[in-house]
Each structure stands twice: as C-alpha cells, then as structure tokens.
Amino acid sequence: MRAKAGVKQTPEIQYAGTGLSSKDFKEGKILCTRWTADAKYAWDAGIAIGKYLAGFKAGKILGVRCIKCGRTMVPPRAFCEWCFKTVDSWVQLRNTGIVNTFSLCYVTWDVKRVKKPEISAVIEIDGASKGMGIMHLLGEVDPNKVRIGMKVKAIWKPAAEREGAITDIKYWKPY
Amino acid sequence: MGQRVAIVGAGMTKFVRRAQETGKELAFHATRMALDSCEMNLDQIDAVCLGTAPDTFDGVHMKGEYLSDGAGAWGKPYMRCYVGGGTGVFSVIQGWYHIASGLCDTCLVVCEEKMSSYQPHAQAAFLTIFDHTTERPLKPNLLWIFAMEMNRYMTTYGLRKEDIVQVAVKNKRNALDHPCAQIAKAVTAEDILNSEVLAWPVQRLDVSPVSDGAVALVLASESIARKVTDKPVWIEGVGWSLDTAYWTNRDLCYPRYVEEAARMAYTMAGVTDPRHQIHIAEPYDPFDYKELHHMEGLMLCGKGEAPQMTVDGITQRDGELPVCPSGGLLGVGNPIAAAGLMKVAELFWQLRGEAGKRQVSRKVKRGVAQAWGDLMQVGTVVVVGI
C-alpha cells in the first residue's frame, strides 16, 4: 500500500460533482422533494433580556454594571463574561449614541433588491462603557452623509405602540 | 507529548452552485478519493471526524448523523464538530486530537456542505444566526455584519477599496488553475469596483459564491504515516479561540480571536516569527477584506498592513509569501465547512509539490490554514509542515 509519489493534481483526475442549473429544476429534469420545516419556538427571555425588553416598553435603554471590571454593558446580561460573576447593578443609559460602524444595504435579508438602502449600524450607547454598542438601524439621514463617529439619537415608537421589543426604537437619527 | 499526526491523503469534489448528488453522495466522493490517494481502505480507518456548517442549509436536523454513512462512519467512532464557518479547519484539529491522544492511529476528516437545498437562497438562512430577541426582529442580513466589519476595518486604518479588491482579483485568477473551481473567471479591479453594491462597502464581486461540495483528508499517526507515504505533511500546531457572543461590544477592526488561535498554534509549532517561518498561507477569504483581516490576525503582517502587501504582489503565487494559491473561497467557491478543509488540502498538495498548475514557485516547507466563523467570533488555525 506504499504510495511513493502522491497523486498529482493534474487535469486527468476526474473530480465528482454534477452541477445543475435552475432550468434543470424548472423543466423537471431532476427529481426532487420539498419540505417546509415546522420549527417554532418560544424562547424564554429570562432575567436580563426580560428586563431589557420591559425597559424598551417604558422608553428606556437599560444596561448592567460589573463593579469588578467597571464595565457598563449593553445589551444587558445576568453575568459579566470577563469576570465570570453575576453583574452588580442596573443602569439606565441615554437615548443617544455614536455610530461605531455602519453599512448601506441594498438587499433585504431574503435577498430582495431595494432602491433605498437600509442603513444598519452598530451604535455605541451613551452612558455605557466605551465600545459597548448594539445593532440597530439609522433613519432620516442621507446615506451619503453617514459617518463613523456620527452622533445619533433614538427615535421611539409612540408609547401606545411599544410592545417591549428592540423594534420599539424605530431607528436612530443624527442630532 | 501526544503522538505526531500527519496528513497522508486528500480528496475533494468539484464545487458547484447546485449539485445533483445528495450531501451523502458528495461526502462519499471526497472520502473515496482521499482513501484512494493514499491507497488505504476503510478497514484501516479508526475513526471519522465530520465537519459541516448550519443544518438549516442542507435542511436536515442532526445533519452529522445523516451524512455519517457517506463519510465512511458505519460501525466506527464518529463525531461531528461545529464552529460555524470555522468548522472546516477545526475538523482537522478534531482529527489531530483523535490521533495525538493515542486513542486512534488513523482518522478520516470529512467536510460537506449542500447549501443549494435552502430555498429560495442560502443567504436567508443566515437570519437565524442572529440573537433571536435582540437582533432578528431587525431583519438583519448576513451582509450587514460583514459590511460593517469591513467599514470599521477600512476606516480605522484608512484603507482604500481599490487596494482591498486586489485580493479578489488575485484569488479569482488563481482559481483558473483549480479543476474544482466553481467560478473560474479572471476579473479586473474595475470589474469588482463596478459590480453591484450589495451592502456598501461590499459589492457583488467582493463576495465568494454559494456552493455545494465536499473535501476529505486522511490523517495518520507517525508510524502509520511513514508506512503509507514518503511525503507525510505534519500537523505541527493547532489553535482555536471563540470570542464573546456580544459582537457589538467588540472592536471589529481586528480579529483578536484569530490572533489567540494563531498564538496557540504557533507556540505548538515552535513558530516565533510567522512572517518568515510561514512560507505559504491559506487564510479564510469569504470576502476579499477577510483575507487581509486574517493575515493580520495570523501576524503575517502588522495591523492595517495587509492591503499594501497585496498591492506589492508579495501574496501572489510567485510572490514571497503566497496567500490563497488555491484560489480560495472567492475563486473556488464556498461550501462553508468544505471550503475550510479545502484550504488544508491545498497546503497538503503544495507542500508535497503536487499542486499541478497551482504549484507556487517558492520552495515551501511550512504553511498555515485558517478559518473563521460564527458572529465574526471564532478563529481556527492549523500549521502544517514537511
């Protein structure tokens, strides 16, 4: 079984793999089966995220603080991942922040093309430690004028429409 | 400390947009070819390690069990490892600890991905990698986070898009010589810069294509390796690291988890000066900027310096430090876990001088392969040498 010289990657080697086109499926040249998963969940929000969501409903952004490392964190968590201990206190953060990074996105999550870009961003929340951001959207802004370091504020849904969700903030706009 | 582990065989399928073969059949072809390449049969294999990325792509829950027969795992110790996009390179680490532990002497490492099963487009499956409560309601797109990471990287170091796209130009050209490449097409920097903007700064040609495919390696302990081949490729170092899930709390300009993983692997391999002791690199390149990001994390250059190195031609196949001579994910295709393993397979062929038209001009004795995944969070690194 001793193979002195290995097999060279030459064109003579036949590699397996039969490529199909979408036409092959449309024209029924290929047999196939289909399935739509019935996979539904009710994830328990728990202590930290439960309180975070309740904060949104009340129009507040909440963070947590660890006295050991001194960090004020958002999104909140029940434990400090660096110190591996429970967090010490809840802190109400401000409704303003700084754009840490962003993107101008011309396709939706399910790959549909849009003309006006969605502007996703990581926003460092004022009142939390430096670098503590959350992912959200920017609005009421010319896409060409968005910059890293830009100051933005949260635009909330009216209190009656808030349901305790990240989407209770409609978007963030420059101020 | 543990027994030495070598790669002695490799095999792969073509990477295609939509494969007629089932995932099991793809896995079989790669596995069969890997065994044949070192003239071994399944009876000589002690264990099987399988890597495959999200189950939602193939649309099969417990995908590892489902694929196991195609990977040669019938009646054998078999486990699947999983670290998102980092899986392909991690599966080699999994194979490594199976043998280094002394429990096994031989091991198959198989990676498969059949992303075309997901309808209507695999991209949408990525919605479910985000936090279900704090992120998914925003309907995030996978491109968002990469575009945001790329933007942060470019802004922090003042990098030009014109320089970054040179990676895609190089890798897509390299792939012209790869018989398994899905998209073998030379493109110019202008082509890329003029391609459709998906999520600025990411454009269509900055991104690797979605693919189906499988790759397999045969690993063996020193005593077996010496019997099987004259040219074992040794696994000299392995490393992996997983950063926090709170990705919006990290500075995305630098992949610290890759550095941690690389340090672990280099320490094991006795590499103290990666820029000179590593002769060839296959960093993970699903997007052009990622190759640069990862070269920096692998400490093959200073922070923010990788674009210039690329522009200077150092990373070309005939350059001083060839990077992704295979054509990488950008050129060959990106069946996630299989693409990662393809990188290790490429180093195997390059180090043995068997890479055919892709063979780098320099004499290469030590290489590094790396993959990355999760929420821009995991680094998996393997150093191999002859």
Added chain:
Amino acid sequence: MSERVAIIGIGATQFRSITPDVSYKELMFEAAVKAYEDAGINPRKDVDTFVTCAEDYIEGTSIFDEYVPDQLGAVLKPMHTIPGEGLHGIATAFLQIKTGRFGIAVVEAHSKASNLMTPDGIAACAQDPVYTRPLRLNSHFIAGLEMNRFCHATGITRDQCGRVVIKNRGNALNNPLAGRAALVSLGDFCSCEPVSCPLTELDIAHPVDGAVVVVLASEAKARALSKNPVWITGVGWCNGSPNLEARDWVAVNYCTRAAEMAFRMAGITAPRNELDFAEIDDTYSYKELQHLSALRFCGPSEAGHWVESGVTTTTGEFPVNPSGGALGMGHMYEATGLARLYCAVEQLRGTAGKAQLKKASRCLVQGWRGVPTASTAVAILST
C-alpha cells in the same frame, strides 16, 4: 497515552418541565457556577478547553455555538461544539486531555425543551428527506417499529417494558433533581394513550429543561485539585447506519461496538461482574432493555427477566438507572447522557443521598442520540 483523566467537578440545575424565569444562558450559567465551585476552579484562569453539545434545530438558532462562551467563562478561549450526545462531549474532552496539551476541560450540555413549540415538527426534520419524510410520519414511529421488532425477536414482553418505566420513575422519587418522578403501576399501561403501537405515552421519556456542566482534568491537575476525583477509565462511541432501511432493528451493534471500545480501554472483560451499576439510555422503555444486552451485561432475551425479577432495582444485583433515568428525570436532548453521568458521579462519590447504592465504585454510563439516529457514546467511571 500518558495520564489518566478524572472528573473533578459537576454542576446541574434542577430538571423541570418549564423554566420560564431564566434564559438558556442563565440556565447554563447556573450549572457552570456550581460545577466550578465543586471543582474549586476559576474558569477564566484555570480551564484550557471547553466543549458544548448542542444541535441548531433544538436551539432554534443557526450556529448555536456563537452563544455559548460567555456564560461558561470561555470568552477568547478554545471552545467548540460537538453536535452530539453530552457523552460525545466527554469523549472529546477526554481526547483533548490525553494529547497532553490540556490540563482542565469543561463539557456542557443543556435543554430548553420547553421552548420548542413544535418538537415533533423539529424531530421530523431529522428524517431522510427523500425516502422517509414524504410519508409524513411522527418520528416516534421509528421507536414503534423498533420496539415491535425487538420484542418479537427477543421474546421480551410489553409488561417487561412497562416494568422499566415503573422502576425508573420510582427511582426518581429519591432523586431531588428529577423532574418526572412518579409511582406507576402495570395497570396504568392499559389506560394510557398509544403513540406508536406497541409504544405508549408512558414508554416515552418526556422532555424537561435543565443544564449540566462537567469539569475534567488530567491526572496531575486532578491530584492537585480534588479530594474525590472520579476517573474516566474508558470511553467509546460509535455510529451505525443512519438509514432506517439499512440498519439492524434488533441488535444495536453500534452500541456494542462503543461499549467494546470503552471496555478495551478500561481493561474490562466481564462487564457484569466488574461493574457495580449502570446509568444508561432509556429514552424509550424498551431501549433500556435493548441497551443492556447491547452493552453485554446480559443476553438479548435476558434483560426482560432481569427487570421482572428485580436484578436492576436499586437493591438488586445490578442496579440500572438508580437515578431514575430519562424516564424518571426527564429527557434533556443532548444533556441526557450528562445527566446520567452526573448521577453516576454522585453515586461514586457516595453523595447520592437517598438514592445512594450500597456498592458503587465502578460503573458504565451510556447515551443514545434518539430517533432517527444510530449513534451512541459510552464512558466507564471508577473511584
């Protein structure tokens, strides 16, 4: 193969049918804190490698390992997922320590089963998409087919399967962690709902929530840190055919092969005599009997007599699932085997309370991945 490997810490939450007050992260954190306290370690400083066992469809998140490092203290450390039984995770940590490059390893598995609104729909996604799923059958049908074939071939009776349920749910009465302890009688089977004949509602281990974390260490570390290390003297794992069409429906050979691998490593030739008890998979009642013979504790038809004559009760000659098993404690998906291991370690340490066996110095722990898989893992533990 240099050093031995020991378990030096275990932690678990209560196993309960619902846990609405905590998120999965908080559930895992609780088990982790307990395990690290038990081992006397700080995960941020002392642990070299982490392994978690989880499946995406069960979590409802793709690439679930993203969400694991924080609550285990694993941030920026070597950590990865094994989509496998918790005992596959134990085998993985064992392999890593055996390389000589890792001193302390942590294994985690958990279940938030109550968060699955469509568990049967999710389970169906594991069936073969070409040959099985088009029949649109509830996955329990696989257990029904297997139970029927197994009982037919071995002469094991419906009542004998029922006695496994009676024993295990009864044992769980003595286990404070258990979520499904109950007094059951054979008569209860007459009136209970059939699921996939001969399989009934009572034959199935129903899911519960919970998390288990286990700390493993090399011999040197174990000796330095622990007064009561439990040694892992053997591990084994194996896959059969994942295809329903091609598998052996009576003898689960993959289980035998996994056990043989572990026995060989542990130097065990007569498992029945050399081991004191076993904590094995009982996802379905008949599975305990099928596994008992596959693990070479008894002959294929003997298992039924064993349970009937009390051999496998806590006071019998060879106690099986003194913890209550998955039937009595609840099924916890990938954490089921770790729950078995947790209780086995308590027995070996002599801290099992009311469930404590008289003689407990060596045992076997086994886990199976459930339908439709043919995948199992085994560990041999010793004081």
Added chain:
Amino acid sequence: MSLRERVNQPKDTRPWYGELPVESLYTVGIAGEKFLRTLKEKGQFLGTKCDRCRQVYVPPKIYCERCLAKLDDWVKVGSCGTLESWTMVHVGLDGQKLKKPELVALVKLDGASTCIVHKLAGIPVEELHIGMRVCAVLKPKTKREGAITDILHFKPADR
C-alpha cells in the same frame, strides 16, 4: 443559586416567539434518480450490490456504507417481500392525536438486504404478524412522479 437576581412574578416572565424559516428542495441524488425513475416508468425496484459485503441496497446507494466501495452493479429486486416489523402510529407530525391511526411497515423486498419503510393497508391489525408476505401497491403509472410516494402502500401478498 448562582444568579443574584431572579424573576419572581409570573407576569415578569416573557417568552419571545420565533421560528426557523427553512424551506428546502432536496435532489434525490445519483442513485435516487435511477431508482425512482425506474419505479416511476417501469414499476420496478432496483438495488445496488456490494459483492464484498454481500449487501443489496434498496433503496440503492452509489457506495457501500460498510466498505465505501463505489457501487455500479445494479440489480432488480422483487416488489414483494417479508414484513420485518410494523407499527400503528396514533400521533401526527404536529404531535396531535390522529383521527385515523396509520399502519407503517418495514419490508425487506425479495432479493434485498435492506428494508423499505412505508405504509401498510388492507389488513386488520389483529391479523398482522411479523414474517408475513407483503407486496407493494403502486400508484397508476400516469400518476407516478418519481418519488417514494409512488408506492401507495404495502398489502398482504394473499389479498
């Protein structure tokens, strides 16, 4: 308890609802294509044979799962066989009780080493026994689509 804080009011617990939106299209593969096309067009069952392992795989595979040899020796097997096991399923895919329970069979076709899983009909449960002869009942040719459901069900050979 490891957590300092706990939720202690039921009203403060909060589930967050969601799903995995997975819609998949599976090719039947190289072996499946030949098997299901033959079933559709000729109403015949094909298998692949591994001489080394003495296995005839039905449904066929392009590889032997035992030795991983490439298989291209196709053989015809019977459409009748032996009932290896059966079960009566009372719950549906949604976990709810079925109005009409379904009989499922595990059948080893004549000449095959492996079994087909399919539905069973045309016999009262009391008369079922493992080892009995059963035959496949196919859909009429014009209604067949090249899927495992081209088999309607199995029925006892003598009825």
